[in-house]
Amino acid sequence: MNQNEVKLYEARANIIKALAHPSRLYIVDMLNKQPRAVGELTEMIGADTSTVSKHLSVLKNAGIVVDEKRGTAVIYTLKCPCILDFIGCIEEVIESNTKTQVEILSCCKTRAAR
Amino acid sequence: MNQNEVKLYEARANIIKALAHPSRLYIVDMLNKQPRAVGELTEMIGADTSTVSKHLSVLKNAGIVVDEKRGTAVIYTLKCPCILDFIGCIEEVIESNTKTQVEILSCCKTRAAR
DNA sequence: TATATCCTTGGCAATATTGCCAAATAAGAA
DNA sequence: TTCTTATTTGGCAATATTGCCAAGGATATA
Numbered sequence: 078m079n080q081n082e083v084k085l086y087e088a089r090a091n092i093i094k095a096l097a098h099p100s101r102l103y104i105v106d107m108l109n110k111q112p113r114a115v116g117e118l119t120e121m122i123g124a125d126t127s128t129v130s131k132h133l134s135v136l137k138n139a140g141i142v143v144d145e146k147r148g149t150a151v152i153y154t155l156k157c158p159c160i161l162d163f164i165g166c167i168e169e170v171i172e173s174n175t176k177t178q179v180e181i182l183s184c185c186k187t188r189a190a191r
Numbered sequence: 192m193n194q195n196e197v198k199l200y201e202a203r204a205n206i207i208k209a210l211a212h213p214s215r216l217y218i219v220d221m222l223n224k225q226p227r228a229v230g231e232l233t234e235m236i237g238a239d240t241s242t243v244s245k246h247l248s249v250l251k252n253a254g255i256v257v258d259e260k261r262g263t264a265v266i267y268t269l270k271c272p273c274i275l276d277f278i279g280c281i282e283e284v285i286e287s288n289t290k291t292q293v294e295i296l297s298c299c300k301t302r303a304a305r
Numbered sequence: 306t307a308t309a310t311c312c313t314t315g316g317c318a319a320t321a322t323t324g325c326c327a328a329a330t331a332a333g334a335a
Numbered sequence: 336t337t338c339t340t341a342t343t344t345g346g347c348a349a350t351a352t353t354g355c356c357a358a359g360g361a362t363a364t365a
Contacts, residue, residue, distance in 0.1 A: 078217060078236055086213035086220075089281050094211040098323085099200035102207070103192060115342060122192055128324050130343055140288035149332050149341045157287060159280040166273040167203050173271060174254035212353085229312060242354050244313055263311045263362050307365085314359070322351070329344070335337080 095139030096160070100124065101132050105164075108142060108155040115151050209253030210274070214238065215246050219278075222256060222269040229265050 078086070096102060100122050107113060107121060119129040133153055136142045141160060142153045192200070210216060214236050221227055221235060233243040247267055250256045255274060256267050 082217070083213065086216045088285055089216050089278065090211055090213045092281050092284050093207060093216070094322095097204055097208040097211040099197065099204045102200045102203050103196070116340090119342095125325055126342070127326080127344080131324085134343080140284050140291070146332085146342095149339090151342060157280065157284050159283050163277040163280045164203065166271065166277045167206050169273050170206050170254050170271050171202055177254070208352095230310090233312095239355055240312070241314080241356080245354080248313080260362085263309095265312060309364080310362085312359105312361080315357085317355090318353100319355105320351100320353075323349085325347090325349105327345085329342105331342080332340090334339075 092139045092141070095135050095141060096163075098132065098135075100129070101136055102164070104129075104132060104136065104153075105141065105155060105160055108153060109158060109161055112152050112154040114147075115153070118153070206253045206255070209249050209255060210277075212246065212249075214243070215250055216278070218243075218246060218250065218267075219255065219269060219274055222267060223272060223275055226266050226268040228261075229267070232267070 096105065103122060104118055107118060115126065115130055115133060118133070119126045122129055133142065133144070137144060137153075141156060143156050145152050145154070210219065217236060218232055221232060229240065229244055229247060232247070233240045236243055247256065247258070251258060251267075255270055257270050259266050259268070
């Protein structure tokens with residue numbers, strides 16, 4: 078890896094890191110349906126407001142969401158809906174893993190039956 | 192978030208976490224071109240063998256790659272090529288962020304020129 | 306068997322992430 | 336202005352990640 082490659086992969090990793098948390102993935106899913114205020118998301122997630130606010134700032138810094146003030150509230154919106162294709166791929170990996178598990182289990186069953 | 196939702200988002204986050212590292216993203220890119228032995232990847236990355244081996248085991252545990260022994264070597268192969276669509280999306284986010292930066296800069300230039 | 310090669314694992318220190326509480330800030334309402 | 340609501344920020348302890356070194360398999364070759 079040369080310097081430029083390192084920079085490229087670091088840039089990618091930084092965005093992926095922003096997604097690498099259950100609450101933040103949940104937020105992305107929720108914002109895909111509609112923009113939401115911090116308070117709404119906080120209630121849906123069931124964590125401290127400050128925690129959710131920090132999660133949102135991680136997503137914002139990564140350029141995944143944008144915010145907009147409306148009165149005292151702050152509305153967050155998903156900026157790149159392609160994030161969801163991404164999640165489709167993750168689901169494929171999960172399914173593939175599950176399939177592998179099932180195969181392992183059925184293999185053991187067969188052997189035990191002999 | 193109910194219990195099942197928590198489990199779902201945790202499962203997704205675990206796979207995304209496995210991708211959230213520059214060296215591991217590089218490995219995924221390299222394995223997309225062709226399967227590789229640990230030693231080859233180690234040389235390409237320029238880290239300690241043990242470090243690369245641990246990165247590979249993270250990817251393997253997440254179900255993103257598979258390994259296969261060949262003599263003393265261990266060949267790793269990308270299991271889910273859809274991972275790359277995923278990276279396409281990440282590139283979109285990076286480009287979008289860059290665009291935003293350019294806009295901010297050009298805005299400042301305009302003001303400075305007045 | 307001995308020896309070399311390739312890879313994984315254990316251990317550990319440095320660093321980063323997470324989530325809560327408390328305090329600060331922002332904006333509208335009284 | 337003062338009060339209230341909505342959100343962000345600072346601080347901190349608990350936890351997780353990272354990367355090196357050293358040691359431990361596993362497999363081929365002499």
